[in-house]
Amino acid sequence: MNILFCGDSHAQDGVLIATLSLLKNTSEELHLYILTMHLAGFKPFSKKASDYIESLLKKSNPDNTLTLIDCTDLFTKQTPAQNMKTRFTPYAMLRLFADQLPQIPDRVLYLDDDVIVRKNLSKFYHQDLTNTELVGVLDYWGRFFFHNIKSKRIFDYLNSGVLLLNMPQIRHTQLFSRVRSLMQVKKMFLPDQSAINKLATKKKIAPRKYNEQYRLQSDTVIQHFTTSFRFTPYFHTLTVKPWDVERVHSVLHLHEYDDILNEYLKIRHNLS
Numbered sequence: 001m002n003i004l005f006c007g008d009s010h011a012q013d014g015v016l017i018a019t020l021s022l023l024k025n026t027s028e029e030l031h032l033y034i035l036t037m038h039l040a041g042f043k044p045f046s047k048k049a050s051d052y053i054e055s056l057l058k059k060s061n062p063d064n065t066l067t068l069i070d071c072t073d074l075f076t077k078q079t080p081a082q083n084m085k086t087r088f089t090p091y092a093m094l095r096l097f098a099d100q101l102p103q104i105p106d107r108v109l110y111l112d113d114d115v116i117v118r119k120n121l122s123k124f125y126h127q128d129l130t131n132t133e134l135v136g137v138l139d140y141w142g143r144f145f146f147h148n149i150k151s152k153r154i155f156d157y158l159n160s161g162v163l164l165l166n167m168p169q170i171r172h173t174q175l176f177s178r179v180r181s182l183m184q185v186k187k188m189f190l191p192d193q194s195a196i197n198k199l200a201t202k203k204k205i206a207p208r209k210y211n212e213q214y215r216l217q218s219d220t221v222i223q224h225f226t227t228s229f230r231f232t233p234y235f236h237t238l239t240v241k242p243w244d245v246e247r248v249h250s251v252l253h254l255h256e257y258d259d260i261l262n263e264y265l266k267i268r269h270n271l272s
Contacts, residue, residue, distance in 0.1 A: 001028050001125055002108040004165070006035035006071075006094035009043040012271045013243040013264070014113030019053050020260045021117040023060050028122065030057055030064045033104060035094040037072040042089065044070070049271040071097050080183035083191035093183070093192050099167060099176045106168050112161035112224065114241050115211075116257050119221040124210050125164065133175050133202040135164040137211035139193075140228070158203060160193040161224045162211040175200055216256060223256075243268075 036045035050068040057064035136158035179195040212220040227239040
């Protein structure tokens, strides 16, 4: 199973937690790819952190691998100039360079660093990708506000935090190339997610359980700790990330992942 992450040093804790959850719920070989870069004002995902996460993978299965890829040159050559000052770091946009990297396999599952895998992913990962660029889940809130007028579906706006990618098809349609070009010249809300939704024509919509963005459900396979809205006792946004374990307990009242999070708390010092 091929898994793609991207981020700077702030993504290290999330990738560690996601890896622990993958190891718990996956019996097949795991091959992780982490895209990072050197950029002024940021620190890249460190070699020390990647080496430690790789050691956990190898301890579970000697055939597991982790590949840390420096995308600095690619990003510099095609910087998304109009979208560099959003609330998201530029590192989130590195996944859009996957088509330029020979190391990335034909089938790869992209995960944001704020997800926890709760159940086995095999059925989702190994689904048929014929004539499909990518597979994702509707954005919990964005589905109500964004819609591709060329689509026949009422709801078609995907959340980009969990995406199963068919790299040969993406290269064939030049999807990521077109997305990168658009981001150079047009400022957008949720830039790379919006651009992917605008330009992807061969996408498949998966059930909510593969990217649960609101609240844990009985069938949840992947839980994504996104910023969401709450309406009581007053309307407000709520952001709690997996590595903020105390708030996972006190704010979300969630103890589903205590075994993973307790292990994370014991070993996180090895990242730095």
